[in-house]
Amino acid sequence: MAVEKHVGIEPPGFFIKLELEARGWSQRDLAFVLGQVEQQLTPLLSGKRAITPDMARLLADAFDTSPEFFLNLQSHFDLANAKEPDPAVKARAQLQSAFPIREMVRRGWIKDGEASLLRLQMSRFLEEANDNDSKSSIAFAAKRTHYDDTPPHQLAWVHRVRQLAKKLHVESYSPEKLIEALPKLKSFMIDPDAIKEVPGILAECGVRLIVVEALPNAKIDGVCTWLDDGCPVIGLSTLYDRIDNFWFVLRHEIEHVLLGHGKGDLGMVDLSLTTDMNDEPKYQPEEERLANEAAADFCVPADKFNSFFARKSPYFYEKDVIGFASVLGVHPGIVVGQLQRRMKRYDYLRKYQVPVRQYLTETALADGWGTVAPADL
Structure with missing residues (x-):
């Protein structure tokens, strides 16, 4: 074929005309070859009509070349004339x-x-x-499903917690007040409705409590971060909206605050771990081990739980669980959570693991679940 590719944004019809000239054909000749009426080719040769795949095959046979040649001419022309994105x-x-x-x-x-x-x-x-x-240099200690990295979804969630925390005004942080508040917080564990009192108690101790719905694929329960060395923040996702999970995660993060985790040179507390499904990690950073022990003992003291487990194993009747929870002064769902974990039976008495987010979001600064907390960017 005599046609050479030209640089520019000329329509395909321009090159077809060059080929006609090279062959000494007229538009009427091409119409005859293609089996079409001459007027049908006018829009094509003038660039007002694009070359379709059907026309590309006809032209390929007429000029003894490939259909791709004409389709490429059209594609280059269309792309050159496309709007800037x-x-x-x-x-x-x-x-x-x-x-x-x-x-x-x-x-x-x-x-x-x-x-x-x-x-x-x-x-x-x-x-x-x-x-x-x-990644970000923001230091935080987070109770997460996996500790081997900080995925972007989790990092964005932490920044949202920090962003909202700056809007809260609380008392100056006092670790002594926070320690003194623990028995009062403990007394709230029997009644789900009492959870609405938690944000106020923490604020009196200088701790900001923020509740932010987790982003998709961000399996994070809570975070301890600091706006500065004297401004601790606890963020909760209520990823698992259950009374036992709430109290465990909250006390876990409180321990991070009391121990000063997640600030200064400490950096990211979460280290590389190998975790089994529904099981304790095979290895935990010391900070996480301390926080987990404090949280578990706060929910159900280890010595009392071990004694109850030894006395009742392998049969844990519902009435015994309720009685044990009553003696401890906690909601039955909290004892159920500990038993499920020990027995690895996560369907056991699940009805007692009542949701609590509805109470928490009444008084805490919350974001998500259809509501956007006000925060100026």
Whole structure:
């Protein structure tokens, strides 16, 4: 074939005309070869009509070449004349590769917009962290399913907790007050409705309590982070909305606060672990071991639980569980949670593991579940 590829944005019809000239054909000749009416070719040769796959095959036979040749001519022309894409598309793609931007927009954490606005919002949201990096230098100690890394979904969740915590005004932090408050918190464990008192008690001790719904794929229960050396923050996701999980996670994070975990040079507390399904990790960082022991003993003292387990094993009747919980002054669901874990029977008396988020979000600064907490970016 005599046609050579030309550089530019000429329509395919331009090259067809060149081929006709090279062959000494007229438009009427081409119409005859193709078995069409001459007027049918006019829009094609003038660039007003695109080459379809059917026409590409006809032209290929007419000019003894491949249909791909004509389709490529059309494709290059269309691409050269396509509209310039919105720069926000590339920005969203880059940000989405590092953080769950779409979900953050849906949740109202940031607003969708042009590229510069998205980057500015993310820079502020991440407290001036590098928005091209999926890690952050923010130190925190988190009770997570896995401790081997900090996925972007979890990191974004922690930043949302910190963002909202800055809106709360609480008393100056006092570890002494927090320790003194533990018996009072313990007294709330018998009544799910009493959980609404927890945010106020912690605020009196200088601890900010924030409740943020977890992002999809972010299996994180709670976090202890610090706005500065004297401003501790506890974030809860209520990922598992059960009374036993709430009290265990809360006391776990309180222990992190009391021990000063998750701030300063300590950095990320979560270290590499190998975890079995529904089982204790084979290895735990010392900080996590201490927090877990404090939480378990707070919910059900270890010596009393071990005695009860030894006396009643292998048959734990419902009336015995309720009686034991009454003696301890806690809700039966808290004892059930400990028994489930020890027996590895997670369906055992599950009816007592009542949901508590509804009470907590009455008084805590909460974000998610259809509600967006106010926070200026």
